[in-house]
Amino acid sequence: MGSIKIFADSTCDLHAEWITKYDIGIVPLYVTFSEQTYKDGVDLSVPELYRKVDETGKLPKTAAPSPADFIQAFAPYAQEGQRILYISLSSELSSTYQNALIAAEEFTEGTVTVFDSLNLSTGIGLQVMKAVGAAAEGKSVEEIVHMLTAVRSQVETEFVIDSLDYLYKGGRCSGMQNIVGSLLRIRPVIKVEGGKMTPAYKIRGSREKALDQLLDNALSRLPEMDNDLIFVTHSLADEDAKMLKEALESKTNARLVAVSNAGCVISSHCGAKTIGILYTKKLA
The missing domain is CATH 3.30.1180.10 (Hypothetical Protein Tm841; Chain: A;domain 3)
Known part of the structure; x- marks a missing residue:
């Protein structure tokens, strides 16, 4: 069985150092001002965000990654034979979860598992770090999902x-x-x-x-x-x-x-x- 690659999206708000150290894949959401669209945490910083809001007097629109974004992110690891576990922003707050499910269908069954955190920010990050720890202990994707199902309500x-x-x-x-x-x-x-x-x-x-x-x-x-x-x-x-x-x-x-x-x-x-x-x- 191949190794497990843990994914989250940019709303998990984990430290960049942790993302690198624990090899966590991040799929960014989008922030749009008028006609200009930015990738969260990639093309736009929080201070820049607030400056733009002050200048325009309007909030940006936010959008989920597309199924194509997820396919592009997952594909290199799937090709290496890794199993992918993506822990998403709450399905009650965004279409991110649903788009990841659509993307998962493009891979061989069992390659990509999508888990709904039912949370946001480091409420997701807490679950991601639990998953990282369990994967390091040699737990299977199924075992990690079972654990996360219990953890997320807590x-x-x-x-x-x-x-x-x-x-x-x-x-x-x-x-x-x-x-x-x-x-x-x-x-x-x-x-x-x-x-x-x-x-x-x-x-x-x-x-x-x-x-x-x-x-x-x-x-x-x-x-x-x-x-x-x-x-x-x-x-x-x-x-x-x-x-x-x-x-x-x-x-x-x-x-x-x-x-x-x-x-x-x-x-x-x-x-x-x-x-x-x-x-x-x-x-x-």
């Missing part, structure tokens, strides 16, 4: 959005809600449940208060928390991410607390200074 994904501006530009709140929310300094908290982004609650007041609440929510789950890997993922909020990382390191017994930068697709939906804590709960 992933906790919670983000604080700093401003309602991007939700307003994206049509997710009204102009009046944006004005009132800004005046009252309301920061929405987004969770991922059932593969969908869900407004969990709102925090009114300072950013410090919001960050404290985010941290307290995570620490309240400490007895349930898998102590292998915790992510602090953010969009241009380096100092806050550093603070949360240090707090989690001191208050948990996690093997690793990693800081990760959200890519262009994730950032285009949430805006600058969005920050989240992501981890998995222990399996029963």
Whole structure:
């Protein structure tokens, strides 16, 4: 049996160093401003994204990789006799998963396995790293998928959005809600449940208060928390991410607390200074 090649897409928000070190294949999504289309994380950086939004006053459109994109990415490894396991952005949020399934049909049966993470950002990345570890232990694709099926329902994904501006530009709140929310300094908290982004609650007041609440929510789950890997993922909020990382390191017994930068697709939906804590709960 050939080796296993793990794939994800650009929304997994894993460090470039990890992607290289663990030989993870990445298929980028697309970000489009007017007539110009960029590959997420390849042709466009997050600071450039925000500059373009400021210049145009409009959010870009985002799009899934096409089946052809997936075929092109998978083909060299399939030709070498490797089995491919692709862990996708939630099927509830994008057609990425479906396009990968279409691509998989172009290969010999069993060559490409597509797994729906039912998550986003490093909620995907957590699952990718679990798969990487299992593959290194010699687990089969079927065994890894069985493990991931149990793990994905245990992933906790919670983000604080700093401003309602991007939700307003994206049509997710009204102009009046944006004005009132800004005046009252309301920061929405987004969770991922059932593969969908869900407004969990709102925090009114300072950013410090919001960050404290985010941290307290995570620490309240400490007895349930898998102590292998915790992510602090953010969009241009380096100092806050550093603070949360240090707090989690001191208050948990996690093997690793990693800081990760959200890519262009994730950032285009949430805006600058969005920050989240992501981890998995222990399996029963």
